[in-house]
Amino acid sequence: MVASSWAKLSRHTAIAQAAATQLSGEVLRRTHEGGLSHIRRMVDRGRATGEFRTDVPAEWLVSVFHALLHVAGDDVRAGRLQNDTALEALRATLLSAFTPD
Secondary structure (H helix, E strand, C coil): CCHHHHHHHHHHHHHHHHHHHHCHHHHHHHHCHHHHHHHHHHHHHHHHHHCCCCCHHHHHHHHHHHHHHHHHHHHHCCCCHHHHHHHHHHHHHHHHHHHHC
């Protein structure tokens, strides 16, 4: 899911950058609702099987996934990270954020 989401964001980086400067956070969130529903289902499945943490709300994990993906994109566009480094950082950080204690 991380690699697929990252690939989609990477293909549409100019659109993501323009939208981030022109739209509010709430409007951006609504425009992502289709993709977020896939993440929400993944979170629900992972929580049901014990693979994902349950001590925080499921919607928080969805938000963490979404926010980190976009911050990584910002860092790549700003030249702070290379594309492949950002993907590996996303994988490591999300694994840590989603894994139960």
